[in-house]
Each structure stands twice: as C-alpha cells, then as structure tokens.
Amino acid sequence: MIELEGLSKRWPGADRAAVEGLSLSVPEGTSCALIGPSGSGKSTTLRMVNRLIEPSGGRLRIAGKDALAGDPVTLRRGIGYVIQEVGLFPHRSVAENVATVPRLLGWPEARIRARVEEVLALTGLDPARFAARRPHQLSGGERQRVGVARALAGDPPVLLMDEPFGAVDPVVRARLQEEVLRLLKQLRKTVLLVTHDLEEAVRLGDAVAVLRDGRLVQHGPAEALLARPADDFVAEFLGSDRALKRLALLPARAARQEAAATGTPLPPEATLRDALSAMLARGAQAVPLAEGGSVALEDVLSASRPDAAGTPGQR
Ligand SMILES: Nc1ncnc2c1ncn2[C@@H]1O[C@H](COP(=O)(O)OP(=O)(O)OP(=O)(O)O)[C@@H](O)[C@H]1O
Numbered sequence: 001m002i003e004l005e006g007l008s009k010r011w012p013g014a015d016r017a018a019v020e021g022l023s024l025s026v027p028e029g030t031s032c033a034l035i036g037p038s039g040s041g042k043s044t045t046l047r048m049v050n051r052l053i054e055p056s057g058g059r060l061r062i063a064g065k066d067a068l069a070g071d072p073v074t075l076r077r078g079i080g081y082v083i084q085e086v087g088l089f090p091h092r093s094v095a096e097n098v099a100t101v102p103r104l105l106g107w108p109e110a111r112i113r114a115r116v117e118e119v120l121a122l123t124g125l126d127p128a129r130f131a132a133r134r135p136h137q138l139s140g141g142e143r144q145r146v147g148v149a150r151a152l153a154g155d156p157p158v159l160l161m162d163e164p165f166g167a168v169d170p171v172v173r174a175r176l177q178e179e180v181l182r183l184l185k186q187l188r189k190t191v192l193l194v195t196h197d198l199e200e201a202v203r204l205g206d207a208v209a210v211l212r213d214g215r216l217v218q219h220g221p222a223e224a225l226l227a228r229p230a231d232d233f234v235a236e237f238l239g240s241d242r243a244l245k246r247l248a249l250l251p252a253r254a255a256r257q258e259a260a261a262t263g264t265p266l267p268p269e270a271t272l273r274d275a276l277s278a279m280l281a282r283g284a285q286a287v288p289l290a291e292g293g294s295v296a297l298e299d300v301l302s303a304s305r306p307d308a309a310g311t312p313g314q315r
Pocket residue numbers: 011014018036037038039040041042043044045196
C-alpha cells in the first residue's frame with residue numbers, strides 16, 4: 001500500500017507549488033496511473049514517493065511505515081523504478097545491470113545469478129541470448145524489458161514507472177503493456193505509474209488519478225472517470241471520444257438469448273466497442289456471440305449511458 005497524505009512540493013522561487021496537498025492511496029497489489037497535462041506534477045509526485053525529490057510537506061507511508069522518516073537510499077532499494085530512458089549502465093552487461101539492486105542488498109553471488117536468470121526469463125528475455133549483451137546491442141523494446149527486469153530484481157513490493165513504454169513504437173508498446181500488466185498482477189506488485197497516454201493509463205491502471213496544476217482533480221477506476229468526468233477539464237482531457245473508450249472497457253455479454261443476429265460470432269474477450277464496430281462493418285443491428293445469444297445496438301446504447309446500473313449489456 002502506498003499512501004500519500006497532503007503531499008506537497010514547492011520549488012524555491014516558484015510562484016505556485018508543483019504539487020499541492022495531494023492525497024492518494026494505492027492499495028496493495030493494485031496499480032494507479034497518474035495522468036494530466038504537461039507540468040501538472042505527475043513526475044514530481046512519483047519522485048517524491050522514492051524521495052528522489054524531497055516533499056516540502058505532507059506524509060508518505062509505504063506498507064504502513066513512515067517513508068519520510070528513514071534513509072532515502074534504503075527506501076529506494078525497496079522500490080523498483082522504471083523510467084522512459086531506462087538508464088542502464090552502458091558499459092555493463094544486461095546481467096550486471098539487472099544484478100544492481102541484489103548486489104547492493106548484499107545477496108550471495110549464487111542467489112544473484114539465479115535471480116538474474118529468473119527475472120530475465122519473466123520479462124521475456126532468454127538469459128542465454130541476452131545476459132552477456134551490452135545495452136547498445138539491444139532493440140528499444142528489449143532495453144525496456146531489461147529496465148523492468150532490473151526494477152523487479154530485488155523483488156520490491158512497490159514499483160514506480162515513469163512513462164515506462166514512452167520510447168518504444170506503438171506495436172511493441174502494446175505487447176509490452178500486456179505482458180508487463182500480466183506479470184505485475186501475477187507478482188501482486190503495488191504500482192504507481194506516470195503516463196501521457198490515456199490508453200496506457202486505462203490498460204495498466206486499476207485506478208486513474210487526474211492531476212491539474214499540482215492538485216488531484218479526480219481519482220477512480222477508468223471506467224467511472226470515462227462515464228462521469230468530475231468537471232469540464234477532466235471531460236476535455238479524457239477526450240470527446242470518451243464514450244467509445246469506455247465501451248472498450250465493457251465486455252460484450254449476451255443481452256438477449258434469441259439468435260436473431262447473423263454473421264461470425266464475436267469471441268469471448270470481445271468488448272462492447274468490438275460489438276459496435278462489428279455492427280457498423282456488417283450494417284447489422286445486432287451481432288451474435290460465440291458464447292451464445294447476441295448483443296443489439298440498443299444494448300450498446302443503454303450500456304453507454306453513464307447512469308446505466310449493474311453489469312452493462314445484461315438484463
Ligand atoms: N527541479 C525543478 N526545479 C524547479 N521546478 C521544477 C523542477 N522539476 C519540475 N519543476 C516544475 O514543477 C512542475 C511540475 O513538473 P512535473 O515534471 O512534475 O510535471 P509532469 O506533469 O510530470 O510534466 P510532463 O508531463 O511534461 O513530464 C512544473 O511546473 C515544472 O516546471
């Protein structure tokens with residue numbers, strides 16, 4: 001659990017605080033994505049959590065302990081940190097880079113070797129192929145994987161990620177996001193993430209927190225924000241297509257049993273947005289589902305109403 005309580009940062013000479021009275025909790029084993037315009041205080045907030053930036057005021061607790069009380073270097077060893085430029089040591093091998101924290105923690109050599117192999121494999125890098133390479137001998141996506149492997153090496157309960165996939169192309173990016181998401185869930189890490197990319201926030205964040213001028217304006221599951229933005233600023237930030245974005249988060253469940261719809265059934269993982277796309281592509285008012293039954297246009301419309309209660313698409 002990461003708990004920020006009234007956390008603030010005021011830079012010397014600045015006319016307003018970069019972060020002002022920010023209170024936010026990330027429950028254990030969940031992830032929260034910080035989003036907001038450039039300069040809204042996302043990176044400052046993240047870096048206050050591992051004290052690369054010392055807060056000017058407020059409280060910070062990690063796993064119930066006062067994280068502002070002890071030594072920041074010790075704190076950082078217990079927190080994985082992934083940044084866009086990865087920040088690998090260029091003259092060290094992948095294995096040596098990944099071993100950084102376990103070595104600082106004083107693990108025995110055999111344990112370090114085993115752990116390096118384990119986290120490389122977890123992040124989709126075959127140790128036999130990659131362990132001895134230098135960072136410049138890797139693709140951007142592979143470097144990013146090494147960055148994640150390095151952050152996981154010491155098995156920290158908390159992970160901070162600042163634009164973790166910003167430097168890789170969109171195709172690699174989507175695959176990495178899926179894989180890392182699966183991995184972090186499997187390992188039950190508590191994750192605070194900064195991103196410019198709303199889709200990434202929605203995909204990776206159990207909750208999304210919107211910042212504006214250093215203040216928290218809305219916090220909750222992406223689906224709730226897309227359905228009910230707190231104000232015009234959040235609505236505009238989420239985009240005029242926010243209703244479509246929300247449909248992409250809602251599973252297409254059979255809303256009616258009659259097999260009126262024709263055409264190829266949608267697979268079980270299909271969302272209401274997929275159902276709508278299929279209707280538009282087929283010029284049909286309804287589409288069948290592989291699991292049986294069908295979804296009709298009116299079901300999509302009723303689910304897209306922000307006040308739609310219960311499980312959307314279900315009657
Ligand atoms: N070291 C610093 N000294 C003075 N001001 C700073 C420093 N670092 C950040 N700031 C200021 O604090 C504010 C918040 O910056 P921050 O980097 O947290 O924003 P951000 O939301 O992460 O922006 P971006 O999306 O552009 O990365 C900005 O006004 C920035 O100019």
